[in-house]
Structures are given as structure tokens and as C-alpha cells.
Amino acid sequence: MAKRLDIENLNLYYNKFHAVQDVTLQVHARSVTSFIGPSGCGKSTVLRSLNRMHEVVPGSRVEGKVLLDGENVYAPGVDPVQVRRTIGMVFQKANPFPTMSIKDNVVAGLKLAGDKDKKKLDEITERALRGANLWEEVKDRLNKPGGGLSGGQQQRLCIARATAVQPDVLLMDEPCSALDPISTLAIEDLIAELKKDYTIVIVTHNMQQAARVSDQTAFFNLPAVGEPGQLVEIGETGKIFSNPSQKATEDYISGRFG
Numbered sequence: 624m625a626k627r628l629d630i631e632n633l634n635l636y637y638n639k640f641h642a643v644q645d646v647t648l649q650v651h652a653r654s655v656t657s658f659i660g661p662s663g664c665g666k667s668t669v670l671r672s673l674n675r676m677h678e679v680v681p682g683s684r685v686e687g688k689v690l691l692d693g694e695n696v697y698a699p700g701v702d703p704v705q706v707r708r709t710i711g712m713v714f715q716k717a718n719p720f721p722t723m724s725i726k727d728n729v730v731a732g733l734k735l736a737g738d739k740d741k742k743k744l745d746e747i748t749e750r751a752l753r754g755a756n757l758w759e760e761v762k763d764r765l766n767k768p769g770g771g772l773s774g775g776q777q778q779r780l781c782i783a784r785a786t787a788v789q790p791d792v793l794l795m796d797e798p799c800s801a802l803d804p805i806s807t808l809a810i811e812d813l814i815a816e817l818k819k820d821y822t823i824v825i826v827t828h829n830m831q832q833a834a835r836v837s838d839q840t841a842f843f844n845l846p847a848v849g850e851p852g853q854l855v856e857i858g859e860t861g862k863i864f865s866n867p868s869q870k871a872t873e874d875y876i877s878g879r880f881g
């Protein structure tokens with residue numbers, strides 16, 4: 624269940640390109656942390672490094688530590704597949720398996736891990752879909768393809784798929800950017816409910832969204848073109864938006880750049 628993350632001196636590279644420099648921050652258990660900042664400052668790169676997705680890019684490199692309740696996910700011998708199961712991810716564009724049924728989408732991760740118990744899979748399907756506020760809308764068509772749902776429903780299906788394996792942390796990379804305002808609000812409401820059980824980190828371009836959903840906000844910036852992105856400051860969301868410590872944060876949230 625929900626665990627804390629301690630990110631220590633994280634440096635991230637794509638081949639020789641130093642994308643993110645020396646990030647140290649804490650993500651509290653059962654809370655929502657937003658990453659905000661201008662395009663290219665490394666928000667998604669940091670997010671993907673938290674569950675070892677950064678290293679799937681050929682030539683990429685990670686220095687530093689990501690501690691999940693004190694255990695470094697980059698320690699020798701740690702299985703990245705297990706890390707990704709423990710730290711789940713929801714992407715910008717809903718990506719259900721389009722021809723697979725709604726139910727099979729939800730339990731895809733469990734089936735992949737060899738789970739075959741139909742009763743258990745049915746129970747998990749219902750629990751995950753209820754948890755994603757989707758059950759009532761799909762309970763009569765669980766065997767229909769996931770690709771037949773609306774964009775907002777597909778994103779909630781992806782959240783159900785991510786939670787079905789009971790991760791400790793949920794990473795969300797701009798989960799609402801492809802959605803209409805009503806679907807966006809549905810996801811935001813869902814995030815507020817999910818944080819009772821999960822530790823959530825969300826990348827968002829929408830500052831109102833960061834202000835609405837998150838407990839703490841981290842502002843990243845690029846000191847200059849070609850230089851690595853840096854964490855400028857992290858703090859309680861109300862403070863970051865009303866009284867940030869750094870001028871760059873104030874300039875960004877007041878719309879002076881970015």
C-alpha cells in the first residue's frame with residue numbers, strides 16, 4: 624500500500640545530453656504531488672525515472688537514488704519489471720488495448736503475471752472499476768472492447784488497469800491533457816479519492832489543476848536553453864501558488880513565461 628518516495632541527487636541523461644540535474648525531493652505517502660514547469664524542463668523525464676521507465680530509452684542513464692520507503696529502486700539486483708508493478712503509470716493519451724475487452728484490460732497485468740482464478744479476477748475487475756468511478760458505466764458491457772469507450776472512460780479504464788495490480792505509487796503524466804473539461808473533472812475527483820490509498824505524482828501543464836488536486840507542488844525550470852532542467856522549489860501547494868520562495872516560480876505561476 625501507499626509508500627513514500629525519497630529522490631536523492633537524481634541526474635538524468637539521454638546519451639550525452641544532461642536532461643535533469645541534481646533533483647532531491649520527497650513525495651509523501653497518501654498525498655498528491657504535482658510537477659509543473661515550462662516545456663522541456665524535464666518533468667516527464669523525472670517522472671519516468673521514478674519507476675525505471677527512463678532506462679527503456681536506448682543510451683539513457685540515471686545517477687542518484689529513488690528510495691521507495693527507504694529501498695533504492697536502482698539498487699543492484701532490483702528487477703525493473705517489479706518496480707513498474709509497484710509504481711504504476713498512467714499516460715497522457717489513454718492507451719487501453721483497443722480490441723481487448725474492458726474486463727481483460729483491467730486484469731491484463733494480473734493475467735500476464737499468471738493469475739487465472741476467474742472468481743478472483745472478476746472481483747478485482749469490479750473493485751478496480753468501482754475505484755476508478757467507471758463500474759456503473761460499464762458493468763453491462765464488460766466483454767465489449769476497451770476501444771469502444773469515450774476518451775474520458777478510456778483514461779479511467781487505464782487507471783483501473785494501473786490500480787488492479789495494487790501498486791504503492793501511481794505516476795500520472797498529463798492524464799487529462801487529451802480530455803474535455805467534464806472528463807477532466809471526473810479524473811480530478813478520482814485523484815482526490817485515490818490518494819486515500821495511493822501515493823500519487825502527477826505531471827501537469829495546467830496550473831489550476833495542480834492547485835486543485837495536489838498537496839505539494841514542485842516547480843522545475845530550465846536555467847538556459849541546452850542546460851539541464853532543475854528543481855527550483857517544492858512546497859505545500861497553497862504556498863507555492865500564493866507565496867513562492869523563488870522569483871522564477873512567481874514569474875511562472877503568474878504567467879510571465881512558459
Ligand SMILES: Nc1ncnc2c1ncn2[C@@H]1O[C@H](COP(=O)(O)OP(=O)(O)OP(=O)(O)O)[C@@H](O)[C@H]1O
Pocket residue numbers: 637640642660661662663664665666667668669680852
Ligand atoms: N527520448 C528522448 N531522447 C532524447 N531526448 C529526450 C527524450 N525525451 C525527452 N528528451 C529531452 O529531455 C528534455 C526534457 O524532456 P521532458 O519530456 O522530460 O520535459 P517536460 O518538462 O516533460 O516537457 P513537456 O512539458 O513539453 O512534456 C528535453 O530537452 C527533451 O527534448
